[in-house]
Amino acid sequence: xxxxxxxxxxxxxESVRTVLDTECTPEALRAFELADEAGRAEQSGNRWAVLAxxxxxxxxxxxxxxxxxxxxxxxxGVLEEAGRACLxxxxxxxxxxxxxxxxxxxxxxxxxxxxxxLVRDDxxxxxxxxxxxxxxxxxxxxxSADGTLRTPRVVGARxxxxxxxxxxxxxxxxxxxxxxxxxxxxxxTPALSASRDLSTVHWPLASDTLLAYGVAAEAAAALLAxxxxxxxxxxxxxxxxxxxxMSAAYAKERHQFGKPIGSFQAVKHLLADARVALEFARxxxxxxxxxxxxxxxxxxxxxxxxxxxxxxAADLAARVALQVHGAIGYTWECDLHFFLKQTWALSRxxxxxxxxxxxxxxxxxxx
Amino acid sequence: xxxxxNAAEEAFRAEARAWLATHVPTDPLPSLDTAEGFEAxxxxxxxxxxxxxxxxxxxxxxxxxxxxxxxxxxxxxxYYRARAPKRVSQNGIFLLAPTMLEYGTEAQKAxxxxxMASGDEIWCQGWSEPDAGSDLAGIRSRAARDTxxxxxxxxxxxxxxxxxxxxxxxCFGIFRTDPEAERHRGLTYFLVAMxxxxxxxxxIPQIDGETGFAEIFxxxxxxxxxxxxxxxxxxxxxxxxxxxxxxxxxxxxPARYTEAADRLVQLYATRGGPAASTDAVAQAHMDAEAYxxxxxxxxxxxxxxxxxxxxxxxxxxxxxxxxxxxHTAALDLLGPEAELLEAGAPGEWLDGYLFSLAGPIYAGTNxxxxxxxxxxxxxxxxx
Numbered sequence: 001x002x003x004x005x006x007x008x009x010x011x012x013x014e015s016v017r018t019v020l021d022t023e024c025t026p027e028a029l030r031a032f033e034l035a036d037e038a039g040r041a042e043q044s045g046n047r048w049a050v051l052a053x054x055x056x057x058x059x060x061x062x063x064x065x066x067x068x069x070x071x072x073x074x075x076x077g078v079l080e081e082a083g084r085a086c087l088x089x090x091x092x093x094x095x096x097x098x099x100x101x102x103x104x105x106x107x108x109x110x111x112x113x114x115x116x117x118l119v120r121d122d123x124x125x126x127x128x129x130x131x132x133x134x135x136x137x138x139x140x141x142x143x144s145a146d147g148t149l150r151t152p153r154v155v156g157a158r159x160x161x162x163x164x165x166x167x168x169x170x171x172x173x174x175x176x177x178x179x180x181x182x183x184x185x186x187x188x189t190p191a192l193s194a195s196r197d198l199s200t201v202h203w204p205l206a207s208d209t210l211l212a213y214g215v216a217a218e219a220a221a222a223l224l225a226x227x228x229x230x231x232x233x234x235x236x237x238x239x240x241x242x243x244x245x246m247s248a249a250y251a252k253e254r255h256q257f258g259k260p261i262g263s264f265q266a267v268k269h270l271l272a273d274a275r276v277a278l279e280f281a282r283x284x285x286x287x288x289x290x291x292x293x294x295x296x297x298x299x300x301x302x303x304x305x306x307x308x309x310x311x312x313a314a315d316l317a318a319r320v321a322l323q324v325h326g327a328i329g330y331t332w333e334c335d336l337h338f339f340l341k342q343t344w345a346l347s348r349x350x351x352x353x354x355x356x357x358x359x360x361x362x363x364x365x366x367x
Numbered sequence: 368x369x370x371x372x373n374a375a376e377e378a379f380r381a382e383a384r385a386w387l388a389t390h391v392p393t394d395p396l397p398s399l400d401t402a403e404g405f406e407a408x409x410x411x412x413x414x415x416x417x418x419x420x421x422x423x424x425x426x427x428x429x430x431x432x433x434x435x436x437x438x439x440x441x442x443x444x445x446y447y448r449a450r451a452p453k454r455v456s457q458n459g460i461f462l463l464a465p466t467m468l469e470y471g472t473e474a475q476k477a478x479x480x481x482x483m484a485s486g487d488e489i490w491c492q493g494w495s496e497p498d499a500g501s502d503l504a505g506i507r508s509r510a511a512r513d514t515x516x517x518x519x520x521x522x523x524x525x526x527x528x529x530x531x532x533x534x535x536x537x538c539f540g541i542f543r544t545d546p547e548a549e550r551h552r553g554l555t556y557f558l559v560a561m562x563x564x565x566x567x568x569x570x571i572p573q574i575d576g577e578t579g580f581a582e583i584f585x586x587x588x589x590x591x592x593x594x595x596x597x598x599x600x601x602x603x604x605x606x607x608x609x610x611x612x613x614x615x616x617x618x619x620x621p622a623r624y625t626e627a628a629d630r631l632v633q634l635y636a637t638r639g640g641p642a643a644s645t646d647a648v649a650q651a652h653m654d655a656e657a658y659x660x661x662x663x664x665x666x667x668x669x670x671x672x673x674x675x676x677x678x679x680x681x682x683x684x685x686x687x688x689x690x691x692x693x694h695t696a697a698l699d700l701l702g703p704e705a706e707l708l709e710a711g712a713p714g715e716w717l718d719g720y721l722f723s724l725a726g727p728i729y730a731g732t733n734x735x736x737x738x739x740x741x742x743x744x745x746x747x748x749x750x
Contacts, residue, residue: 001376001437002369003660003667009368073368248745263748265734268741272684275740279681283660284653290368305653357649364652365636 003283003290005077013077015054020085023047026335032088033194033338037158040197044159048089052122057094062103066119072096072227076234076289083238083346086338088195090124090156096231098125098164101224102178102211110211114162114178121161127228128154128201129166130221132351134358137218137225139168149203155349157186157199164211165203166221174217177209193341226303228350230288233303233310237285239343240278240310240317246336247271247317247324254326267324274313274320281306281313301363308356311347318343370663372441379434380441383420387449390414395710396452400577405489405534408455412486422460422484425468429476430484436616436666443620450626458530459483459490461618463539466609470556470597479537479558493526493540493559493583494606500528501735503541504550504603510542510557513589520544520595522557522565522588528729532581533570536561539609541602554602558594565589575721610731616666616675618730619686621659627693627719628655631700634712640700647696654689661685677743684736687726694720 005013024047032043051057059075061067075096082091099118105111117123128151129141141151149167157163163179183206186199212220248271251262261267288306291299318340322329329336347353372380396411397404415421416430424439425431434442454460460483467476482488499505508524526532526540538559545553561568565588570578597605612618628651635648661682665675697716698705707713727733741747 001372001663001667002670003663004368004671006368244745248747251747260748262741262745263750265738265750268745268747268750269734269737271745271747272737272740275744276681276684279678280654280657280661280685283664284657286368286664287370287660290370305656308649309653309657354646357646357653360653361632361635361645361649364632364649 003286005073005286009074009077012074013081016051016056016078016081017084019050019054020081020087023050024085024087026338029086029088029195029335029338041159044089047087048122048124051089051091056091057122057124058099058119059095060103061099061115061119065103065106065115067099067103071293072100072230072289073286073293075231076286079231079234080238080241080285083235083342084242086195086239086242086342088156088197090126090160092228092231092235093127093156093160093164094118094123094125097127097224097227098162098178100227101164101176101220104220104223105211108211110178110209114164114211117162123161124156124159125162125164126154126157126160126201127164127224128152128157130225130228132225132229132355132359134355137222139166139174139221141165141167143167143169144202147205149205151201151203153189153198154186154201156197157181157184157201158188158197163201163203164224165201166217167205168218173214174221175205175213176211176217176220177203177206178211179203179206179209183209191345193338193345195338195342196345222300225350226300227292229307229356230285230292230303232346232350233281233285233288233306236310236314236343236346237278237282239339239346240274240281240314243314243317243321243336243339243343244271244274244278246339247321251324261324270320270323274317277309277313277316281309284309298363301360304351304356304359304363307351308353308360311353311356314343315347315353372437376437376441379438380445383442383445384449386418386420387445387451390418391449391451398577399453399455399531400533400573400579402534405455405531408452409486409489411452412454412456412489416485421456421486422464425460425464425480425484429480436669440620440622440662440666444622444625447620447622447626455531456483456486456489457618458492458535458539459488459537462492462609462612463490465612466556466605467596469608470605472593474593475558475596488536489531489534490537490539491529491532491535491561491581491583493529493532493538495528496525497527501732503606503731504554506541506543506554508540508542508585509546510544510555510590516589518592520557520590520592522559522585522590524585526583526585527571528580529583530580530729532568532583533578538566538583539596541606544599544602548600551603553600554606555599556596556602556605557590558596559585559588559590563588563590574724575718611675611679616662616669616679616682619682621655621662621686624655624686624689624693625659627690628652631693631697634697634700634716638700644696644699647692647699651689651693651696654685654692658682658686658689677739680736680739680743683730684727684733684740687723687733690723690726691720694723 058067063069102111102115185202189198191198285306288302291302396407399408422431510520510522513519513521544555565586567584569582573579704713
């Protein structure tokens with residue numbers, strides 16, 4: 001038993017934190033949300049290049065496929081830092097979802113070329129067409145009369161180079177495709193967090209983009225959903241930590257009744273409860289990363305538990321952060337809202353806490 | 368990172384499991400809050416001690432096996448899995464012993480630890496007073512040098528809420544030795560035999576009618592100076608080491624909660640329940656497991672040579688509230704049967720529920736713990 005990160009893993013996390021502290025400041029997030037589409041593409045491109053320089057997107061791609069050959073345990077700290085910085089770019093989708101999904105499908109031709117693009121050309125991915133419910137995964141992708149597929153709520157589709165998309169047909173079952181952005185038409189869907197950039201994606205069903213179908217595609221999609229739950233939990237842990245540190249700093253600085261508001265027990269206890277929830281969601285999230293890295297039979301249970309606990313911890317941190325900041329926290333001028341909006345979206349993405357509680361219980365009963 | 372136990376730890380687990388399988392009494396012992404039950408639990412401690420299972424993490428010279436923290440956690444998992452008796456010696460072996468190993472003299476360790484391990488001497492904790500609960504530094508019980516008897520102290524005052532105080536043989540407590548000093552200074556940690564002249568015990572019936580705790584009156588109780596633990600006047604810092612054990616890693620091992628949560632999941636599987644119970648059962652299962660993971664996380668840091676940080680101040684809030692949540696969920700599943708005292712499922716859950724409700728109160732109320740978390744982990748100013 002050694003439930004701890006290695007010095008190398010800590011150093012990797014630290015290097016990502018240092019970069020994001022410069023490249024992904026609240027000022028940068030503000031500029032990103034105010035920019036036009038071209039401006040956003042440029043800012044995102046610059047940040048992605050810096051992350052690619054660190055090797056972050058190909059971190060867990062096997063060395064045989066020219067990746068760094070690390071594991072989810074190395075990646076989880078990096079994702080936590082991405083959450084802490086409220087990173088708009090699709091690190092989760094590319095590094096934690098597309099990369100291992102494609103790697104597992106090698107030597108399939110479409111997977112090989114998509115993974116090569118990820119590793120060599122630093123392309124970024126969007127992922128869509130899989131939703132998590134208490135009864136398991138479903139696909140929201142619809143087949144229109146002309147045969148075009150329509151996948152709603154795809155994050156970052158407009159800026160992605162390749163899209164990993166799923167569809168489930170009642171007759172033929174699941175299919176998983178790697179679709180070039182050029183083949184897709186995206187229709188932006190307005191959403192609360194501008195940096196999430198949601199779209200409905202229209203895409204053609206083509207044999208040369210097919211990665212897997214039937215039982216293999218369903219298994220890959222289910223594993224991808226577990227990876228998404230675990231990875232999103234890591235983002236939420238980072239977000240919760242950031243919101244709590246912002247709130248604690250504010251509670252020390254803001255005075256009322258002649259004292260810092262953080263000296264009042266009513267305020268202390270709000271923050272303490274959120275801190276305790278974070279403290280216990282964190283090891284659950286790290287355990288899920290280890291279970292993924294080592295392909296534990298409990299990985300689905302462990303990923304769901306991480307997502308349920310991290311969603312609740314981050315939602316509580318967001319609620320408390322806003323209350324402690326008071327009216328200033330409700331303004332666009334204050335930095336807090338970037339983190340709040342990201343939390344509200346991610347706590348429900350890939351299955352909310354209640355959904356994952358049910359998935360956990362179903363597996364606890366059988367396991 | 369590796370979340371599996373190694374071959375040696377698994378071998379230790381198998382040995383513990385085999386021993387427990389043949390030694391754990393098949394019928395539950397009578398309640399340890401009765402005179403008869405107390406002695407039955409004391410006898411169980413002796414049985415464990417004879418085969419060196421009562422204090423596995425202690426040095427061998429005092430009756431332990433010198434095992435590391437992970438073996439201790441493995442032992443605890445097996446202990447709860449076997450549904451073995453409650454530990455009547457817990458105040459001594461889990462709270463006083465770690466403090467004594469750190470602050471005690473060689474003579475004290477040799478004198479007190481072996482009978483503590485065998486159950487021959489059961490300890491209670493004399494901390495709270497009628498006017499000093501959460502505000503522990505406000506204690507008034509005092510100790511003064513005995514002017515008539517060189518090398519002795521004289522203790523006067525009153526302690527209360529001493530768990531197992533009605534039947535215990537010894538008491539560890541803090542007394543004010545310098546009334547002039549600042550209130551956190553001038554305190555001294557004493558070890559007192561309960562049969563000393565001048566000690567009077569008044570058992571206090573608890574919410575269930577049994578005498579789980581007691582008031583202890585000290586009326587000119589003479590105590591030799593080799594029964595001071597740590598330096599005279601350093602009682603607060605010695606007591607904080609005990610409090611660290613109480614709130615941190617040693618009092619409440621995660622096995623206690625994972626075992627109860629497993630039983631809750633089984634109860635739900637056999638009886639079903641409304642949708643709200645589904646959420647509560649799932650959350651209880653996750654919280655118990657999260658506490659276990661957090662313990663492994665902390666223990667791994669300790670094994671790597673780091674100190675237990677202020678993060679441990681979150682523990683007591685979490686395990687106590689998890690315990691309440693597990694038992695509340697069970698009573699909700701039992702519905703109209705929840706109030707029944709009969710042996711087996713209903714009565715056992717009810718008993719556990721009553722005990723769980725004490726958790727957020729003892730060992731420093733959770734409100735005090737929240738202040739500690741806010742001040743030490745989040746850096747908020749003291750009020």
